[in-house]
Amino acid sequence: MARSGRIQYFKDLIAWQKSRQLSLLVYQRSGTGHFSKDYVLRDQIRKAAISITSNIAEGFERYSPKEFQQYLSIARGSAAEVRSQIQIAEALGYITRIQAQEIINLCNEIGRILAGLRKSLERK
Numbered sequence: 001m002a003r004s005g006r007i008q009y010f011k012d013l014i015a016w017q018k019s020r021q022l023s024l025l026v027y028q029r030s031g032t033g034h035f036s037k038d039y040v041l042r043d044q045i046r047k048a049a050i051s052i053t054s055n056i057a058e059g060f061e062r063y064s065p066k067e068f069q070q071y072l073s074i075a076r077g078s079a080a081e082v083r084s085q086i087q088i089a090e091a092l093g094y095i096t097r098i099q100a101q102e103i104i105n106l107c108n109e110i111g112r113i114l115a116g117l118r119k120s121l122e123r124k
Helices: 014-030 033-037 039-060 065-091 097-123
Strands: none
Touching: 014 033, 014 039, 014 065, 014 097, 033 039, 039 065, 065 097
């Protein structure tokens, strides 16, 4: 972060840091047992999780706040996608309720952070 308080790198955004944490958690949970053998669900949830960090980074590097807002919206949609897919994984018995809830809670937190960041860009 710069001295002026302005963030210079996407990796300094809390939303990106939390999304990275989520991606690692999704990879861990989907890499064992029956989950690891359900290639469609495993690959889809991994892509959705990575999409969050990727869209935050890409939007941050764009030239306008409007574009960044659009990418934040896409990232928030990907967080919802992860929530939906993790509930399917739980229903199939691939992960426990506690494991699913950990991911859902993190997705919800990321969604709130992204919404707040998007609102702050609207005010500028």
